[in-house]
Amino acid sequence: MTQPKRNARRVALVSEHASPLAELGGPDAGGQNVYVAQLARTLALRGHDVTVYTRRDDPRAPETVRTPQGVKVVHVPAGPPTAVPKDELFAHMPEFGAHLARMWRHRRPDVVHAHFWMSGLAALTGSRDTGIPVVQTYHALGTVKRRHQGTEDTSPRERVGLEARIGIEADAVIATCADEVRELVAMGVPRDRIDVVPCGVDTSHFSPRPGARRPKGAPRRLLAVGRLVPRKGFDRAIRALAEVSDAELLIAGGPEAELLFADPEAERLRKIASEHGVAERVRMLGCVPQHQMPDLVAGADLLLSLPRYEPFGIAPVEAMACGTPVVATAVGGQLDTVVDGVTGVHVPPLDEADHDLAGVIRSLLDDPARLARYGAAGRTHALARFTWDEVADGVARVYSRLCSRSLPSEVAR
Template identity: 70%
Template sequence: MSHSHPSAGRVAMVSEHASPLAELGGPDAGGQNVYVAQVAAVLARRGHEVTVYTRRDGPRLPDRVVTPDGVQVVHVPAGPAAPIPKDELLPYMPEFGERLAREWAVATPDVVHAHFWMSGMAALAGARALGLPVVQTYHALGTVKRRHQGAADTSPAERVGIERAVGRECAAIVATCRDEVAELKAMGLATDHVSIVPCGVDPVRFSPVPGLRRSRPGPRRLLTVGRLVPRKGFDRAIRALAEVPDARLLIAGGPEPALLVAEPEAERLWAVADEYGVADRVDLLGGVGREHMPQLMSSADLVLSLPRYEPFGIVPVEAMACRTPVVATAVGGQLDTVVDGVTGLLVPSEDDHDTAATIRGLLDDPRRLDAYGAAGRHRVLDHYTWDRVADGLTAVYSAVSSVPSLSGVVR
């Protein structure tokens, strides 16, 4: 690319099921789509030549697309050109890897960054013959998923074995939090090539919308956000609400509101709300567009993030960016992001009656709420912007390849 800085690097990202283009418009964009899109954009703006390889999941997609930030997205043919659930993509990874090998033999990157375990498998297949360094980010680990979901885990049986093999062969692993490093160690992986770089948030998009909180008459507003799946612990928030008078609980997530009636988890949550006598104080909002989320978070007195497990958990970070204090379970990445007694409060991972007491105590203490909110915003600006994430990744890249660390790159 003609405008790249002479000392910048050529970075190939592999994100087999999560296209960065989905983040720009799609409701299906999960954390990985957003992560890949944002990191690629920052690196490209700094002058690196960034190409993202994702699986072609539609017949009419162009072979290559260049985003407004100058990131090249390549749609790799591997399996049918149709949407396929990610847990069914494994058989197409050898073909994905062969395509990468062919592509990289012609246009050789300096470093390859793989996102998710199957991307790692394909990236290593593509990089092996050329001796290219592969940096691996798992985004979620099969061992953790299996431990918490048991028989409900839809991952392929080979997942954990492949994750281990990828971890042994890659040049570096990027973990998103300290808890993930412990999990990697428990898998038998050496952690001397593991670096912690958290996920990020856009502090301009996620910023406090003034005037929404205390000017509002009526009950206090509790908000919880995430996919409508049991592990997110929305039922725990509903049970706590029973002991928090004069408050409403808003649950944002799942399909659009009209489709909630057909959603088994929504039905289960309504039943819990009935059982605990709080049905009139629980609002299931359905899916809320990312563009409306900062306003919703800014309007809440408190964001509750009570999952049973959470690899990283971006919701507390987004809430903190909006100056909203957080009550979160002491699991996974939330142990790193939420500073107990500074930006919010951590509660035990198993359900307990103290959650309600914790929420009540905070709602009764406006000065502490305000202090936690302000501290949360500061923490995001210090640690969780995409610029900070890109700094961390560039340091990892430069340790295993010729990609320069910060000093040589125009910001």
């Protein structure tokens, strides 16, 4: 049998609403699910004993599931065993944390890594008085959401205060970008407890596909990817398209294509496209299966990532991994991921000074050599900084620092 790797640890990942087993595309299934699944997989392949604790949202789900890579997924009973919007899960976190405490008394992990603020609450409850170090990754911060959404923010009112408390009580906080570090420090989280480790992308899946490029003479293709919510800035992309001739805009995200007619944001975007005379050049694809995304991304001339705010933003990283240049608003994680003038171009957010977005797009489309240069640099950048091995290296360094004062538990053979 395979012997455990030296310094292998028992790692508990807590992800209360984002299961690594979930099918992507639902309202609360996205980047965090991918992050937890890929981190767990990579750590397990390195010999660590990894368990992911997520809330049971289906009465038919078994108590535990073992993935092909050896990751154990535990479905924690907390609240009704049905789908519940994540903003309504706060009331069930004491039950979630109490269940973790019972499990960890029986089998103590070496380190706990919580994902999202409610997972942090449960992890701190489950590890109280045990000496188990707790690492927190927020994935998104309530302070940022409230600042930008105001009265439309549906998060529990306690969120902002509790996020600060979690950051202060956790043994370490992993931020995904420099902008998040600034937010955390402003919240009172000690700077010396914060490490920056970006999100990752599967660079073997998202890779250049020469055959996906548009044939000569076809309309130039702009692509925007993300959930269909106003903050993503798809409306801005549509308005810019009106001033970019011989180009089409594809928007990937939201419900399945046949359900787009009932989606309020899709309807709003359709109206904007009609008002600006580009309805024939805007195609809304709905939810695109993950196995089709690399061809879609690699076949675009430009990815437009224009959110008003973005905690990290994985779409630009996936585009760079495919060799596709990016036009991105200079916000959040995009300040770190997209290198202005090297892998793409930064533009101001919508609510800043007037900016000629269409002019930026035209200048790039009219310069094939520049597009090729940005695309090649993007692929190199993604391989250097955003592979899951790189992410796992950064996370494991944090775990090792916290566990250095005690020997790791013997990993089950």
